[in-house]
Each structure stands twice: as structure tokens, then as C-alpha cells.
Amino acid sequence: METISSYLSGDHQRCDELFSQAEAAASGKDWAAIAADFQAFLRAMRRHFKMEEEVLFPAFEQRTGMSMGPTQVMRTEHAQMNELLDAMEDALRQQDKDGFLGQAETLLIMTQQHNIKEEQILYPMADRALAPELEEVLKRMHAVEA
Amino acid sequence: MSLEPGLSFDQAPPISVPFRFFLSAPLFALLAALLALWYGPALISSRWQPPALALAHLMSVGFLGFVMVGAMMQMLPVVAGAPVARPVGVARALYLLLLPGVLSLAGGFLFAAQWPMRLGMALLGAGFLIFVVAVGSSLRRAPSRNPVVLGMHLAVAALAVTVALGLTLASNYGWEWWLTGRVQLANLHLAWGLLGWVGLLVISVAYQVVPMFQLTPVYPKLLTRWLGMSLFALLLLWSATLLMQDAAAQGRAALIAGLLAAAGFGTFAAITLRLQWLRRRKVSDVTLLFWRFGMACLLLALLLGAAGQVLPASAQLQIYNFALAFLFIAGFAVSVVNGMLYKIVPFLIWFHLQSQLMGMAKVPNMKQIMPEKGMRRQMRLHFAAVPVLVLSAFCPPLIYPAALLFGVSMTYLEINLLSAFRIYRQSAKLAPQTGPQPT
Numbered sequence: 001m002e003t004i005s006s007y008l009s010g011d012h013q014r015c016d017e018l019f020s021q022a023e024a025a026a027s028g029k030d031w032a033a034i035a036a037d038f039q040a041f042l043r044a045m046r047r048h049f050k051m052e053e054e055v056l057f058p059a060f061e062q063r064t065g066m067s068m069g070p071t072q073v074m075r076t077e078h079a080q081m082n083e084l085l086d087a088m089e090d091a092l093r094q095q096d097k098d099g100f101l102g103q104a105e106t107l108l109i110m111t112q113q114h115n116i117k118e119e120q121i122l123y124p125m126a127d128r129a130l131a132p133e134l135e136e137v138l139k140r141m142h143a144v145e146a
Numbered sequence: 147m148s149l150e151p152g153l154s155f156d157q158a159p160p161i162s163v164p165f166r167f168f169l170s171a172p173l174f175a176l177l178a179a180l181l182a183l184w185y186g187p188a189l190i191s192s193r194w195q196p197p198a199l200a201l202a203h204l205m206s207v208g209f210l211g212f213v214m215v216g217a218m219m220q221m222l223p224v225v226a227g228a229p230v231a232r233p234v235g236v237a238r239a240l241y242l243l244l245l246p247g248v249l250s251l252a253g254g255f256l257f258a259a260q261w262p263m264r265l266g267m268a269l270l271g272a273g274f275l276i277f278v279v280a281v282g283s284s285l286r287r288a289p290s291r292n293p294v295v296l297g298m299h300l301a302v303a304a305l306a307v308t309v310a311l312g313l314t315l316a317s318n319y320g321w322e323w324w325l326t327g328r329v330q331l332a333n334l335h336l337a338w339g340l341l342g343w344v345g346l347l348v349i350s351v352a353y354q355v356v357p358m359f360q361l362t363p364v365y366p367k368l369l370t371r372w373l374g375m376s377l378f379a380l381l382l383l384w385s386a387t388l389l390m391q392d393a394a395a396q397g398r399a400a401l402i403a404g405l406l407a408a409a410g411f412g413t414f415a416a417i418t419l420r421l422q423w424l425r426r427r428k429v430s431d432v433t434l435l436f437w438r439f440g441m442a443c444l445l446l447a448l449l450l451g452a453a454g455q456v457l458p459a460s461a462q463l464q465i466y467n468f469a470l471a472f473l474f475i476a477g478f479a480v481s482v483v484n485g486m487l488y489k490i491v492p493f494l495i496w497f498h499l500q501s502q503l504m505g506m507a508k509v510p511n512m513k514q515i516m517p518e519k520g521m522r523r524q525m526r527l528h529f530a531a532v533p534v535l536v537l538s539a540f541c542p543p544l545i546y547p548a549a550l551l552f553g554v555s556m557t558y559l560e561i562n563l564l565s566a567f568r569i570y571r572q573s574a575k576l577a578p579q580t581g582p583q584p585t
Contacts, residue, residue, distance in 0.1 A: 024428035102513030112358040
């Protein structure tokens with residue numbers, strides 16, 4: 001059975017995959033290819049944030065009454081990741097390879113430590129808290145577009 | 147609904163909490179290298195010689211212990227969702243106890259002096275007691291019971307055993323009495339410290355960071371569920387064999403427990419190398435190379451250790467003990483820790499700057515904070531130092547080039563860490579004084 005944990009953790013994996021493609025592309029010189037891989041990665045990341053910020057977090061907050069708790073921390077970290085994504089985009093525009101890879105390295109660790117908290121703590125909590133409306137929440141997340 | 151315990155994972159401690167430990171650690175290793183240069187080949191004559199004991203503790207408690215204490219206080223909120231309570235006060239107390247504690251212990255060994263030994267015992271005993279209680283209680287509050295949390299529990303328990311055994315052994319030097327079974331106790335102390343505390347901690351942290359840094363597949367569930375507990379049980383079993391009366395049966399039981407433990411660590415090293423081979427992240431980096439080197443040294447150390455169990459005569463040789471110690475401590479543990487520092491330090495600096503500057507000034511990225519070139523140069527020095535150190539066990543005059551290489555490598559590590567921290571200090575000045583504090 002699909003759960004919030006399985007669906008969103010799977011999406012983390014998909015984003016990781018796209019990240020490593022973009023990063024690997026950036027060790028070459030084909031800026032069009034780097035841009036294409038980066039755009040695919042960026043779309044996946046933005047869609048993931050949207051699923052959480054527009055569907056999961058509000059549902060979780062409403063159900064648990066915790067609006068300043070873990071979801072708030074996750075939102076702040078999304079903002080930090082968005083800044084890194086913007087910086088990568090800037091580096092891409094300036095064809096600054098070292099800048100791009102340096103931001104990528106930073107984003108990778110930021111994202112991974114964020115994912116650990118979500119996958120090990122927040123998602124299991126959300127699966128428990130939202131058990132009665134699980135199917136509905138999942139359906140709404142699936143429907144989110146990039 | 148009340149907050150579930152330990153859900154405060156935003157409470158990453160202030161940067162001073164881990165950094166005071168990280169920035170001090172390489173200095174102990176440098177001190178160890180200087181001792182080795184001072185004593186030269188005489189160092190390799192016996193594992194019971196005072197300089198060898200001083201050196202072993204500078205490396206294990208000073209270098210490895212300091213990084214591990216700092217890293218655990220940093221990692222607990224992320225991996226366990228349970229930060230250490232009052233992190234600033236605890237870190238300050240630990241630092242003020244452990245730093246002079248290691249130095250007095252080393253001094254006590256070197257000068258065969260009772261007072262420094264007693265002082266070292268009191269300081270290290272108190273310091274580690276605080277650490278075990280603080281970290282143990284935050285692990286107990288952890289909302290998540292994953293293998294990382296469990297492994298850390300076991301590692302901390304092993305640390306408590308190591309310290310208790312260490313205090314018992316040190317009392318032998320601090321007061322004039324003759325401890326019976328000193329050799330067995332020392333072997334127990336070594337096993338619990340190196341395989342228990344260092345080994346189990348590296349294994350449980352690896353479950354988290356190996357997939358995270360290189361985007362490798364995750365460790366097999368069967369392994370993460372059973373390995374830590376089995377190794378801990380084997381350590382207990384092996385310790386219990388020392389109480390057996392029948393020498394032949396004792397030898398057999400210890401041999402079996404020892405070989406099983408070696409097989410367990412070997413499986414971990416082999417799987418780690420395999421996962422890193424299968425990584426999705428295509429670019430390679432310094433941390434990956436440090437880990438591969440560390441795992442290769444661990445496998446060699448295990449082979450050597452197993453050989454010593456099967457052929458006890460070889461284990462009687464002093465060169466055997468030194469080769470094993472160099473491979474395990476400098477080859478395996480120092481490499482893994484060094485590689486980790488190159489990820490954790492630039493990331494934490496970026497993270498704290500980012501939350502202090504909040505878009506008001508440009509935050510340097512990780513590669514600007516810790517440039518690749520400096521990391522690679524230091525890595526090459528380390529990779530050159532380890533084989534020469536191991537060879538010095540067989541050819542003692544080689545201790546001079548080995549200690550020199552190792553000392554230069556550790557100095558370079560310290561310079562790299564300090565340069566990164568200087569970037570933090572400079573950039574942090576741009577933050578508004580009344581602005582939000584780093585979380």
C-alpha cells in the first residue's frame with residue numbers, strides 16, 4: 001500500500017537521480033546539456049516542495065495543531081534549498097563551472113540531511129496522524145504539477 | 147496535541163559546540179607525530195613502553211575521541227531527532243575536562259609520574275561520564291529507533307566499558323600496586339575502545355553518511371538490523387571467555403568470537419566498498435577516496451588480526467601489534483574521520499552563515515570554504531604516511547619518515563580547517579548584531 005513515507009521517499013530518490021545527472025553533466029563542457037539536466041532536476045525539486053508545502057504540511061498542521069513545529073523547520077530548509085537552486089541557476093547562466101559544482105555540493109548535503117529528518121521522523125508521523133485521510137492526501141499530492 | 151519528544155530537530159547546536167573539538171583534534175595527532183620523531187625507533191620496541199602508550203592515547207582519545215565527541219553532539223538532532231540538552235554548557239565542560247585530561251594522561255605515561263596520571267584519570271573519568279550521560283539520555287529520548295540510533299547506543303555503552311577498564315588500568319600507574327591480569331585487561335580495554343566505541347560508531351554513522359554523501363544504495367536491512375548487536379554480543383562473549391578456567395577451552399572460545407567479529411567488520415567493509423562502487427553520484431571526491439582507503443586498511447587490519455588469532459605465536463611479536471595498531475588507527479579510523487571532517491566542516495560553516503546572513507550577503511559555497519586543492523594535497527600526504535607507518539613496524543628506522551609525513555599531513559589538515567573557520571569568522575561579521583542567532 002502506498003503511504004506518505006513511501007511516496008515522498010521515492011520522490012527524494014528521483015530527485016537525487018536527476019541531481020547526479022546534472023552534476024555529472026557539469027563536469028563536461030556542453031552547457032546546453034548541463035542546462036537541460038539542471039532544468040529537469042529543478043522542476044522535480046520545485047514539484048516536491050509544492051507537494052509538501054501545499055498539501056502535506058497544511059493537512060498535517062490542521063490534524064495535529066502543530067503549526068510551529070517540524071513543518072515550520074522543513075519550510076525554512078526548503079527556502080534555504082531554493083536559494084542554493086537560484087545560485088546554481090546564476091552560475092549556469094554565467095557558465096561558471098566551479099561555482100555551479102560548489103553550489104551543487106552544498107545543496108546535496110543540505111538536501112540529504114533534510115531528507116533524513118523527513119524520512120525518519122516527519123513522514124512516519126504524518127502517516128500516523130493522517131491515517132484517516134491518507135488516500136485523499138496522496139491523491140492530492142499526485143495531482144500537483146511542476 | 148503535545149509535541150512528541152525529540153521533535154526539535156531544528157536545534158542544531160551553535161557552531162562553537164562541534165568546532166572546538168574539530169579544530170583541536172589534529173593538534174593531538176601532531177603531538178603524537180612529534181613524540182614519534184623524538185623517540186624514534188625505540189618507540190617500536192614494546193607496546194608497554196611509556197611513549198607508545200602516550201602516543202596511542204593522544205591518537206585515540208585526543209584525535210579520534212575529540213572529533214567523535216564533537217560530531218555526535220552535532221549529529222544527534224539530525225539522525226535521532228534528539229539534541230543534547232544544554233549543548234553549549236556540556237561542550238564547554240567536556241572540552242575543559244578532556245583537553246587537560248588527555249595531556250595529563252600522556253604526561254603520566256611519559257614521565258612515569260603518579261600525579262599527572264591521577265589528574266588525568268579524574269579529568270577523563272569526569273569528562274566521559276558527562277558525555278555518556280548527556281548523549282545517552284538524548285538517545286533515549288530519540289523518537290526514532292533506527293539502526294543508526296541503536297548503533298550509537300551500543301557505541302556509547304562500549305565507550306563506558308572502555309573508560310571503566312581504562313581507569314582501572316591507569317590506577318595501576320597512579321598508585322603503586324600491581325594489578326593482576328593486566329595484559330588481559332589491557333586487551334579488553336583495546337577491544338572495547340577500538341572495535342566497540344570506534345568501530346560501532348563508524349558503522350552506525352556509515353549507515354547514514356555513505357548513502358548520503360555519494361548517493362549510494364542503502365545498506366541491506368539484514369545488515370543494519372543485526373550487525374551492530376551481533377558485534378556487541380561478540381565483544382561481551384569474548385570478554386566473558388577471559389573468566390573461563392580451562393585454558394584450552396578459553397583459547398577456542400576466544401578464537402571463535404574473535405574470528406566471527408572479524409568476519410562481521412569485514413562484511414561491513416566489503417559492503418561499504420560495494421555500495422560506493424554502485425553509487426549514483428558520478429563525480430568522485432576526497433571523502434569518497436578517504437573512505438575507500440580506510441575500508442581497505444580495515445580489511446588488511448582484520449586479516450592481520452585474524453592471522454594473529456589463528457597463529458598466536460605471531461601475535462607475541464611486538465611488530466605484529468604495531469602493524470595492527472597503525473593499520474587500524476591511522477589507516478582505518480583516521481582516514482574515515484579525516485574524510486568526514488571535509489564534508490561536515492564546510493557544510494556547517496555554510497549552514498551557519500546562511501542562517502545568519504539570511505540573503506543580506508552572499509554566502510560562500512562549500513568548495514569556496516574548503517578548496518579542493520588543499521584537501522587533495524593533505525589526502526595524498528596521509529595516503530603516503532600510512533604505508534610507511536605500517537612498514538616502520540617491521541623496519542623501525544622508517545618511523546622517522548613515517549612520523550614526519552604523518553605530522554605534516556595533520557598540520558596541513560589543521561591549516562585547512564582553520565582557513566575554513568577564518569572564512570566563517572570574516573563572513574559572520576557581516577551579519578546584523580541583533581539578527582537571528584544560528585539555530
